[in-house]
Amino acid sequence: MTIKSIEKAILHHQNLYDKGKPEISDKQFDILVANLQRRSPGSPVLDQLGKPLRTEKIRHHTSMLSLQKFYVVANVETWGKKTGETLFAIQPKYDGVALSLRYEKGKLVHAATRGDGEEGDDVTRRALLCPDIPKRIKERRSVEIRGELIMQSTVFEDMFEGEFANARNAVAGNLMRRSGRTDVIKACSFFAYDLLVKKMFDFDTRMKALGDLKFMPTHTAFVVSTAIGEKLNTFSESFREFDYAMDGLVIKVCSYKIQEAVGYTAHHPRWACALKFRGETARTTILDVTWQVSRNGTLTPVAELDPVDLDGVTISRATLHHLGRFKMFAPRKGDIVMLARRGGVIPHIEAIETGKGKKIKVPKVCPSCEGSLRVEKDFLKCCEPECDSALIRKLRHWANTTGMDCWGPEVIQALYDAGDLTHPDDFYELGHTDIERLDGFGMDSSTALIEEMEKTREMPLDTFITALGIPLIGKTIAKRIAKAIPDIESFGFVDMDVAGVGQSRINALRDWIIDQGDLLERLLDVVDVIPIVRPDIEGPLAGKNFVFTGRLSDMERSEAQHLVCKYGGDVAGGVTKTTNYLVVGDLAKDGQLTKRNKAEKYGVTIISETEFASMLAEAMTENE
Structure with missing residues (x-):
C-alpha cells in the first residue's frame, strides 16, 4: 500500500469506529497506524488521530486519548523503566464501550462515549438504564468517572446470542440509538477505571474513592517495577477467566506527580499503555462464497478460501455471518483476507483488501430448494417452510x-x-x-x-x-x-x-x-x-441461587453445581440481584474478583468452599 492509501484507510476506519460501526479489529487498525508511523512519521494523519473528525454533542473536559499498545511483555518493561515509576497498576482492558460520566454537585449531568477522544456522543438517558450507573452520588465536587460499559459473556449467551454478533455490538448498537433496546443496556455492567477531579491524587487513592462512591471499580492489581513482567504474564492468564470479553491489559503509573511529569503525546498519555493479547493471524485469498441454509431457514455466507495454516490448523472456510456483514465487506473473487482464530478456535475474517476480481453476488433464490428469499434486517431467509x-x-x-x-x-x-x-x-x-x-x-x-x-x-x-x-x-x-x-x-x-x-x-x-x-x-x-419434578427438599440449599467462582479443591465445579440442583437449589453463571450465595473456590486466583465485586455491590452472601461443603453436608443429612 502507498502512504497515501494507508492514510486514507486510517481516516476511513477511525471515522467508522467513532460512529460505533468498525469494519476491522483494533489490532488491524493498530497495524495500519504502526505502518504509517514507520514509513511516514511526520504524516499529518498521525496528528489527526484523537482529534475531532466530526461535530459531537459533548466535549470532554479532559481528552479521552488512546493508549500506546504493545504486544510483547519485554516492551512494556522497557516502557516502565522510561517512566521512572516504581509502582504500577494493572487492569483488564475490557472490550466494551468507554464512557465518561460527569457529575456536578452530586448529580449526573451527562454521560458521553469516547468518540474521537475530544468529543463523544451524548448517551446520558440510555446510560442511566444500566443499574451500575447512579443518577446521584455523595460528592459535592465536580468529578468525572471514566469506565467501561460491558455485558457479561454468560448474560449475552443466555439472553441475546443469535440476535447480535457479539456482546460489544449489542451494547454499542443499542446505547447509541434512540430506538435501541432498553433490555440490552439494563443487562450491562459498568466498571469504573478512573476518577478525575480538579485536585488530582495518586491512582490507588482514586480507585478506593470510586468504591466509596458506590461504583464498581475495575479490578486493579498493584505491582512494583521489578515484578511487572512476571505479573503481566500471570494476569494475562487469570484475567482471561473473567466472565467478560477483554483484549488485553492496561498498565498505569500510580504516582500523579510522575503522570504529570511524563505528560502526553498528541495520541496517548506517556504514563499508561496497553498490552494487547496476541492472536495469530494469516492472509489468504477468497475463492468464492457459498450460502448455507440453517434449520431456521437463514442463509449464512461462507467464504471458500485458498487453504492456509493458522495457529497449526489448515483453514479453508470462514463464515461471513450474515447478509449485513457480506454487504459490508462486498467480497470479490481473489480478494485478500486477514484471518484470526477467535478464542483460538473459530476462524474469523478480520478484514478484506478489495481487489479487481469478479464481484460475488447475493443469491436470488434459495440454493437448496430454489424458493424465494426475503430480507429481515441483516439476515437473508428462505420463504419456503419445506426447504x-x-x-x-x-x-x-x-x-x-x-x-x-x-x-x-x-x-x-x-x-x-x-x-x-x-x-x-x-x-x-x-x-x-x-x-x-x-x-x-x-x-x-x-x-x-x-x-x-x-x-x-x-x-x-x-x-x-x-x-x-x-x-x-x-x-x-x-x-x-x-x-x-x-x-x-x-x-x-x-x-x-x-x-x-x-x-x-x-x-x-x-x-x-x-x-x-x-x-x-x-x-x-x-x-x-x-416434566421436571422438583421434589420436596428441605435444607440450606433449597430454593437458593448459587454462583461459583474460581477452582474448587475438593470437586469439579460441574459436580458442585449438580449437587446444588439435586438438593433443591439453582445455579447461574453470573451474579445478579437474585443471587443468594457466591461460592469462592479454595484455588481461586487473585485476579478472579469480578464476581466478588458484583456480589458485594448487590449484598450477596459470599462463602468459602469450606462453608459451602458444610451447607452441602447439612442438606444431604436432612434429605437422607
Missing part, C-alpha cells in the same frame, strides 16, 4: 439433542432423499424395511438405529424443548422454561415470569407455536414428555 437444507438440519438437530447418536448425517440424508423422513415425528414411524432398503444398511444396522430411536420415546421436558430447535431457545433457556412450567400442556403459556428469559425469546417461542403447532401435536402423539 430441503433447513428440514435436514432440523432432523439432525433433533437426533443430536435427544441422544440418537447412531443417526449420523448420511443415514438422515438417505432417508430424506427416499421420502421416508421429513419431520422429527417421522423418526418414530420408521420400520426395519425403510432402513434396510438403503444401500449399505442391513438387519444389524436397522436394529441398532431403531433401538436407539425407541429409547427417545420418553424424554425430559427440557430436552424436548431444546430438540424443537426454536430460534433463540437453546439448552440453558429450555431448562429455565421447563423448570417454570408444570408440564408440556403449559408450554404455550410461558410468560415473562420465567427468570432469565427475555421478551425476544418469549416472542420467538410464541411465534414458533403458531407456525409449528401441527408438528408439536404430532410429536406429542409419539413421544412422552416427562
